[in-house]
Amino acid sequence: MGTYNFSDIFDISALQGLLESLSAALGVGICIRDQHGKYLFRSRECGVCCDLLEEAPVGSDEQAPETVYQAFTPCVRYCQAAGLTDAVIPVMNDTVLAAVIQVGWVRLSEQEIDDAEYLTIARALQLDEEQFLESVHAVPLLTRTHFDNILNAVSLIMEHFSQLGHKNMYLKSVISSLESQEFLHQQEKNVLANLAEKDSMTGLYNRRKFEEVVALYARLKTRKICMISADANFLKLTNDIFGHESGDHLLQAIAKIMNDLAKSDWLVARCGGDEFRVVLPDTTLETALDYCRRVARNCRRDKSLALPLSVALGAAEWNSEKETLQDCFSRADAKMYQNKTALKHELRIPNYIMERLYDRQVLSKEVVEFTASLTLDFALYLNFTGEHAKEASLAAHFQDIGMAKLPESAAIRGQSRTEEETTQIQMHVTHSYTMARQFDELYKLADIIHCSHENWDGSGYPSSLKGDHVPIESRIIHLVSDYARRTHPTVTGGYYSEEAMKDRLARESGSVYDPNLVSRFLEFLQTRELH
Incomplete structure (x- = not known):
């Protein structure tokens, strides 16, 4: 019973x-x-x-x-x-x-x-x-x-x-079953209704809902309405470098900021890809612009992602007597693209990634900058042109940018690593190459960066290149960066004196390093000491 x-x-x-x-x-x-x-x-x-x-x-x-x-x-x-x-x-x-x-x-x-x-x-x-x-x-x-x-x-x-x-x-029992089915049906109905108007990834309204609301407001010519067009920056770059999961996090972070700052009667929508739109009823242009400034500011403050959290925004107020609401949005969209172009020039993504690596103590800023400076001076000592020497220095600066793709645990020093972990660390060179090809300023240096950890005798990585098959710029960077890294204090406290490091370079000449470059580098160091 x-x-x-x-x-x-x-x-x-x-x-x-x-x-x-x-x-x-x-x-x-x-x-x-x-x-x-x-x-x-x-x-x-x-x-x-x-x-x-x-x-x-x-x-x-x-x-x-x-x-x-x-x-x-x-x-x-x-x-x-x-x-x-x-x-x-x-x-x-x-x-x-x-x-x-x-x-x-x-x-x-x-x-x-x-x-x-x-x-x-x-x-x-x-x-x-x-x-x-x-x-x-x-x-x-x-x-x-x-x-x-x-x-x-x-x-x-x-x-x-x-x-x-x-x-x-x-x-x-039948009635109870029917009631349960009705309850489940209503739940499914609510889910479907929600899916019909909400973006599943961000929880914002979707394009369909946005267009329905725009069509409704388009008939209300007496209301003061503003439109905002927004576009997430660096989504494709994030997807290409760090994967689509990171790209999803970027969109979700922007969506949360935009939604949290919006008033309750505003409609914030993701209309596909990296595109966001906002309808602001009974709102002045100044209020809309203030909202844009606050969204941009809160994005700049967020340092949780591998790339800068950045969104380009444009706002426009509807002149209902002279244009349609869609025309108003088109003006907001045009202003957004103007802002997007300006942001691309302002934000130097490779430098941002390096700063994040410094913050995480994956790399030492002091060592990176010393390596780049020493590479420039040594290249000039070798009679490289000024432009050529700067390129070698720039490659030295960003040779380890691929460390940004490694998990946090990979950066912990002083631990014994498994074979798998060692392979993972070595993969950062390939990551650096892939990332360099994404940026205009590093694109032509990608091959140099890719070979910067190869050894003269072919025992290096990632391609086991040998001798002159390794670009000379890469051989210089390998030599200089090892000297710089090993003569600077580490988090574990141990490092070489300059004389001890010179002895090591001499011992590993012909195996790890190009013997001719080792000889010239030791001369170069002697010259620096005299000055």
């Missing part, structure tokens, strides 16, 4: 009316108890049982629960202590006992005793003898056949009610 109670399955008031009528017509008491023994109904014919026997100081065995509640078939019971007979009829719901119908009390002619014995019973129960005898005389005297016929009639009626109860329970 699950969690349903008897009153959940049956119409108690209707059942009570029926049983009261049966009790009066048949002249027998009828009561209902639930499966726990609690009375749900008792007819007016239950006088002796309900009024006298239950109040008897001594009591009778009629109250024994095991007799009543373990009855799963009709059971006729003679109470020796009371001298009366009753019967219990189970009310089943499927195979579960839902309740019992108790029929009685009656006197059976086959078991009838005289008044003297009833008086003896009254004394045993400590009841008023005259009152008890009067109540007994009011109890109908039936033959067992007559009583069985009454029980059969009540049993048939209760069997009918049990079937109805089973159907009621089934219907309740």
Whole structure:
């Protein structure tokens, strides 16, 4: 029967009316108890049982629960202590006992005793003898056949009610299932409705919703409306260098800033790719421009991403008498592109990435700048042209920019690395090459950067190039950067003295380093010392 109670399955008031009528017509008491023994109904014919026997100081065995509640078939019971007979009829719901119908009390002619014995019973129960005898005389005297016929009639009626109860329970189950399905349907409906107007990645409204709102406002020519066009900067670059997951984070970060700063009646939408739009009803142009400034400022403050969080914005106020709302947006879009061009010149992405590497202590700014400076001076010492020497210096500066793609754990120094971790570290050279090709100022230096960790004897990485197959600029950078790195203090405290490092360069000449360059570099260092 699950969690349903008897009153959940049956119409108690209707059942009570029926049983009261049966009790009066048949002249027998009828009561209902639930499966726990609690009375749900008792007819007016239950006088002796309900009024006298239950109040008897001594009591009778009629109250024994095991007799009543373990009855799963009709059971006729003679109470020796009371001298009366009753019967219990189970009310089943499927195979579960839902309740019992108790029929009685009656006197059976086959078991009838005289008044003297009833008086003896009254004394045993400590009841008023005259009152008890009067109540007994009011109890109908039936033959067992007559009583069985009454029980059969009540049993048939209760069997009918049990079937109805089973159907009621089934219907309740069906209704509950339908309600659950309706609830799930409504949830799905809400999800679909949300998907129809929301961008799943950022949670902002989508293009469809934006166009619906624009179409609505386009008919309201008396309202002051501003439009904003926004475009996330460096999305493609982020995707190409760091992967689409990083690109998603960039869009989500911009979306959150734009949405958090917007007023409740503004509509902020992502209309695809890196494109965002805002509709600002009842808003002046100055308010729209202030919003743009605040969005740009909050983006600049965010340093959580590998590339700058930056968005180009343009705003326009609708002149409803001279243009359509779409024309207004086109003006905002044009201003956005003007700002985007200016931002590209202002933001130098390679430098930003390097600063992030310094902040994370992946690279030492002091060592990087010293390496670039020393490379420039050594290249000039080797009679490189000024332009050529600057290119070598620039390549030296950004040779390890690919470290930005490595996980934070890879930058921890002083630890023993597994073979897999070592391979991961060495991969940063390939990352540096890939990243250099993304930037105009580094594009033609990408091959130099890619070879900057190759050894003279071919034991370096990533391509195991040997001898003159390694570009001379890369050989210079390898030599100078190792000298610079090993003669500067590290986070672990150990580093070479200049003399010790010179000895090491001499020992590794012809294996790690180009022997001719080692000789010239040692001369160069001697020249610097003299000056």
